Amino acid sequence: MQPFNIHVLGCGSALPTRRHLPSCQVVDLRGKLLMLDCGEGAQLSWRRTGLNWQNLQHILITHTHGDHVFGLPGLISTMGLLGRKAPLFVYAPEALHPFLECILRDFCRDLDYEVHFKAVDTQAHFLLFEDRSMEVWTLPLSHRVPCCGYLIKEKAGLPHIRREMIDFYNIPLWAINKIKAGADWELDDGTIVPHEHLTSPADRIRSYAYCSDTMPTSMLAEWLAGVDLLYHEATYADTESMLAEKYGHSTARQAALTAQRAGVKKLLLGHFSSRYDDESVLLREACEVFPDTVVAYEGMRISP
Amino acid sequence: MQPFNIHVLGCGSALPTRRHLPSCQVVDLRGKLLMLDCGEGAQLSWRRTGLNWQNLQHILITHTHGDHVFGLPGLISTMGLLGRKAPLFVYAPEALHPFLECILRDFCRDLDYEVHFKAVDTQAHFLLFEDRSMEVWTLPLSHRVPCCGYLIKEKAGLPHIRREMIDFYNIPLWAINKIKAGADWELDDGTIVPHEHLTSPADRIRSYAYCSDTMPTSMLAEWLAGVDLLYHEATYADTESMLAEKYGHSTARQAALTAQRAGVKKLLLGHFSSRYDDESVLLREACEVFPDTVVAYEGMRISP
Numbered sequence: 001m002q003p004f005n006i007h008v009l010g011c012g013s014a015l016p017t018r019r020h021l022p023s024c025q026v027v028d029l030r031g032k033l034l035m036l037d038c039g040e041g042a043q044l045s046w047r048r049t050g051l052n053w054q055n056l057q058h059i060l061i062t063h064t065h066g067d068h069v070f071g072l073p074g075l076i077s078t079m080g081l082l083g084r085k086a087p088l089f090v091y092a093p094e095a096l097h098p099f100l101e102c103i104l105r106d107f108c109r110d111l112d113y114e115v116h117f118k119a120v121d122t123q124a125h126f127l128l129f130e131d132r133s134m135e136v137w138t139l140p141l142s143h144r145v146p147c148c149g150y151l152i153k154e155k156a157g158l159p160h161i162r163r164e165m166i167d168f169y170n171i172p173l174w175a176i177n178k179i180k181a182g183a184d185w186e187l188d189d190g191t192i193v194p195h196e197h198l199t200s201p202a203d204r205i206r207s208y209a210y211c212s213d214t215m216p217t218s219m220l221a222e223w224l225a226g227v228d229l230l231y232h233e234a235t236y237a238d239t240e241s242m243l244a245e246k247y248g249h250s251t252a253r254q255a256a257l258t259a260q261r262a263g264v265k266k267l268l269l270g271h272f273s274s275r276y277d278d279e280s281v282l283l284r285e286a287c288e289v290f291p292d293t294v295v296a297y298e299g300m301r302i303s304p
Numbered sequence: 305m306q307p308f309n310i311h312v313l314g315c316g317s318a319l320p321t322r323r324h325l326p327s328c329q330v331v332d333l334r335g336k337l338l339m340l341d342c343g344e345g346a347q348l349s350w351r352r353t354g355l356n357w358q359n360l361q362h363i364l365i366t367h368t369h370g371d372h373v374f375g376l377p378g379l380i381s382t383m384g385l386l387g388r389k390a391p392l393f394v395y396a397p398e399a400l401h402p403f404l405e406c407i408l409r410d411f412c413r414d415l416d417y418e419v420h421f422k423a424v425d426t427q428a429h430f431l432l433f434e435d436r437s438m439e440v441w442t443l444p445l446s447h448r449v450p451c452c453g454y455l456i457k458e459k460a461g462l463p464h465i466r467r468e469m470i471d472f473y474n475i476p477l478w479a480i481n482k483i484k485a486g487a488d489w490e491l492d493d494g495t496i497v498p499h500e501h502l503t504s505p506a507d508r509i510r511s512y513a514y515c516s517d518t519m520p521t522s523m524l525a526e527w528l529a530g531v532d533l534l535y536h537e538a539t540y541a542d543t544e545s546m547l548a549e550k551y552g553h554s555t556a557r558q559a560a561l562t563a564q565r566a567g568v569k570k571l572l573l574g575h576f577s578s579r580y581d582d583e584s585v586l587l588r589e590a591c592e593v594f595p596d597t598v599v600a601y602e603g604m605r606i607s608p
Contacts, residue, residue: 014385016348022378040378041345044320066381066411070374074326074344077370081318095410102406106399107370 001203002030004154005303006229009045011270011296013213013235014067016040020272021298022067023212025231026051027152030133035059035075036150036210042071043078048299053079054086058129060136061092062212063122063147069096073103080111087114091128093146094119122148125223130155139223141214143248149211151223159199169193206304209264212271215245216254221261228304230264231296233271237281240273252282256289265304270296305507306334308458309607310533313349315574315600317517317539318371320344324576325602326371327516329535330355331456334437339363339379340454340514346375347382352603357383358390362433364440365396366516367426367451373400377407384415391418395432397450398423426452429527434459443527445518447552453515455527463503473497510608513568516575519549520558528566532608535600536562537575541585544577556586560593569608574600 005028012020022039026049033056035042046053056079061069072090079088090100100117108115120128120138123146128136132155139149158180166176171185179185185193209224212233224230234252236244244251250258252269259267267290272279279295286293294302309332316324326343330353337360339346350357360383366372376394383392394404404421412419424432424442427450432440436459443453462484470480475489483489489497513528516537528534538556540548548555554562556573563571571594576583583599590597598606 015382016351016378018351021348040375041348044325044345047320047322064410066377070377070381071344073370073374073377074320077374078319099406099410102403106368106403 007049008296008300010039013271015274017274037068038071040070043075059090060150064095084113089116091118122146142217143213151209153207154205157202159202165198208304215248224262227264229266231268234269235273252286256286259290267293311353312600312604314343317575319578321578341372342375344374347379363394364454368399388417393420395422426450446521447517455513457511458509461506463506469502512608519552525565531568533570534568535572538573539577556590560590563594571597
């Protein structure tokens, strides 16, 4: 299967700790890289992933709280110093625009690449962009400021060629892509070999949803229906449910309820409050509702 | 002696590496904390020092390159979340002002403390501020943008009481501070005991200078005369001296020459280019000129 990996660079919340960095993930889908949020230290953690900066095309920001964006100045500057030429697209709520403009004006005048800001309507669920490999959809969230998550859906790939059949019929290389695309093969005696005999089915289509930060919101489970892997914030345990409501966050149990309602395959918890020395209580409370739950950690790599 | 410690939080240059973070130091002088530059990750590294955020009074920025200031947004926000009330003073070239205003306007509206920006004239050597413990002087540097270093001079403390003399003459507690301040003591029979007999001399006065980033500049050695500890940037080795000149930096040897001319007691090298896997070549070249040289590292604690 082609790579579809999520690299967790940071999964803490507003107050960084010795264990957790602020929010940031990198999604590697068939070699194309998307960054989800960009907390302070993103460029420092990036180096441990071994990923190539040049392949980062899009940065998707959920909302304009510092722990989700304060890594942007350093990341943008460093890619400039490293000789980046390819344009970079930053999707975020409009409120990020002045900060980005300030960075570009005061610190990045010599940048050899373009940074394009795209304001995201955080109220609507819509297709933000697509290319040959993926669709990226917005997921309106409910937080103290305009906020939206992102749903990344892989596009269907081509079927796989069955090498033994190609050898058997002595089919030339030039015909391979046509057969993958659905063309049948005609033998010298005029016999037609249906393309289904020459191929095995394409890989299953995978999807990943990133929901940080949010309190429970009614439509979310519908938009997340059938998602393979859901990252959902789980800032608090049950005992802090009042704080979760006050600050527009979720408990681990609430995250699990959303995962259950949506029928996702796996739940990944993150955005942990600094009050927890470890996340065992959050994992336990989520698993009571949705057993296929794991907790994020810095350096984690996980696939949908 | 009262504490006068320099904590190195970051001593790399523009490109962070796996070994080095961008420029940042914290000076602890008698429990008062000053930050020197504030590269990305400053608030994350701070936690390892065990120092109290509340005691940070001043942040001194040398210049407005990202690797010296991109830690400010996170640091200022986090201190707000932690309930800071005391005002914070940020000294920097005027060019930092718009960035700071943007941070405060877009991310720190709920801050419970005041952030005062003080524009620094980077062309003049002058007393920036003083309190009971220290004087802070500017050190004009020569870089690609307006830039100045900072010289922190401890103020003379009071002499130490000689406990055995106090016991011998049975001097009451209320008289101690007066004797320290220079008052003699009169015995019951009218004999005067000179205060010099009751005290030992005050601790020696220490000084620390922070010079990052700069190419060699003529007046610097004069202003640094007799400094106990000099942090001087040493971005490059001899073989990269052309790059040092081009980018307004120093080689390790040039740093050592300044230390030698100024007659400082000890030289601390930092701001290392990412091209060096370790700093042995920089240390060797500096030591050829000025033997009492050490290299900085993240987590280092050193005193003048």
